[in-house]
Amino acid sequence: MQPLIDIKNLRVDFALRSGTVRAVRDVSLTINRGERLGIVGESGAGKSVLGFSLINLISKPGKITGGKILFGGDDISTYPAEKMRRIRGNHISMIFQDPMMTLNPVLTIGTQMKETVLAHMDVTDKEAEAICLEKLQKVYIPSPEKRLTQYPHEFSGGMRQRIVIAISLLTNPKLIIADEPTTALDVTIQAEIMDLLLELCKTENMGLILITHDLAVVSEVTERIAVLYAGKVVEIGPTNRIIETPQHPYTQGLLRALPQMAGGKQRLNQIPGMMPSLLDMPEGCPFQPRCDVRQERCLKEIPGLTCLQNGIEVACFRCEGGGE
Template sequence: MEHLLDIKNLSVEFALRSGNVRAVRDVSLSLGKGERLGLVGESGAGKSVLGFSIINLISKPGFISGGEVIFQGDDISKYPYEKMRRIRGNRISMIFQDPMMTLNPVLTVGTQMKETLRAHMNISDKEATAICIDKLKKVYIPSPEKRLEQYPHEFSGGMRQRIVVAISLLTNPNLIIADEPTTALDVTIQAEIMDLLLELCETENMGLMLITHDLAVVSEVTQRIAVLYAGRVVEVGPTRRIIENPQHPYTQGLIKALPQSAHGNRLNQIPGMMPSLQDMPEGCPFCPRCEHRKDRCATQTPPLRPTEAGGFVACFMEGACNE
């Protein structure tokens, strides 16, 4: 599969008075054209920071401190601001968690959609309107001509998120980064939005990076999963293989914590908490919480190594992790 995106040894730091802290640590990932990749982990694992860093939306005091973001053959992490603007929202679009934070409440949906188009294309108002209507139809918004004249507060939460998806599609991007796109929605609407993203990826041949803490969601939508912990990738591989046979103790804990894994018993809980970025332990960051830890785990950081099933895992205890 031809690669659309290659992230190589990417690190992101935040400059604080007490010193720099690393939120993303030497992450390397790839995404093929039309492929769907899930980024999974607890809150604070670095998922959203990684997503924002791809399109260089890290606000100060944050900055990319190392590595490369190769998009369609070019390292866009080194692009100046104006050149990056031609990529951001055009060839790479992002869907954020809360549509009410994304949409301007005092502008109609049509005005906001046309502004996005004019930022990247030199087209007439008539052409822009036609594109807006077409994209609203693609996300199954009824009466799209009428909806263009309405304001965000006139839509339900699920409809607002569909509009955000439609805006992300306006320029026919090659890649969509979806950051917890269904967090604020009820379960039924979540399923509808996920089905919509899956359908659009298949029909439009777009790459999708889905950032979420919900393994159940990624198991239905993505083809590969990357599990993040404390800013590092600890496991990556085909979705079905990771769900059915996780190799890393952290991935195993996440899957055992799913309600459908309880079978009427108490939910499994991973002991302890993720370490603070300002107080990262030496060695494997998961070591203090791991029931399989050995002496070397406290002093050495395990590298990502290939597994027999075609994935990669950052763990020294291969035998202990094949439960």
């Protein structure tokens, strides 16, 4: 079966005066129809850049400099702007971090939703409104007719995020990219939004790429996890196996840093040091300056992904013999 989207050795560079920043380095991933993939890592790992590159929204001086993004068998990374616009929205939608930055504060919700429908579908204004009402109902917005006449500031943070999700559903996309969709929300609302995304993926058979720094969030929603570090995938595999038996020292550090892993009154664990500057990458494995199990080999060579018996692929020399 052909994957919904097949990313092959993707590279994204930012040409700056101080040098070239390679924000995404030879990333290869596949997502099938209806599959849920989590992309996790610290700030600066390249998660959002990867997400934006899939719909060709990389701002200058950023540019896709290598690899392919195959969607329906076609390499959409080479599409001109107008052709890409037919993919973006119609087939792939994105949910951004802050709904107040996504929604126009001076336009009603109805105006913004109908503009999206009319831009991508050949329907009348009345038909567009019916589609908007249907999608608001799908995300459990009460009194949808009334909500179409209101402005973004009249909604709570959780309701605004539901509206943004409804907008992403307007054209029945095959894939949704959710970039930190619960960052500005409290824990209870976060859980509601995650449950909603999970339900929509199952009922609509949509693929989901969930970008987040929180392994606890992806463990509840996704089927697979890809861990990014300094623009490169360092571990990928089934969610339950990575949560239960993480292989890469970085993934292990992320899990130990979760509050629920500390328990009681113990201090939170933290990964020492900081992610390296992408302008001044260390020699060898990018994680080696922060790794407490590094070997001599790690200082000179960059490990490739090795497939282990439990289905996890990991970029770590100590796992080349089959993992721990």
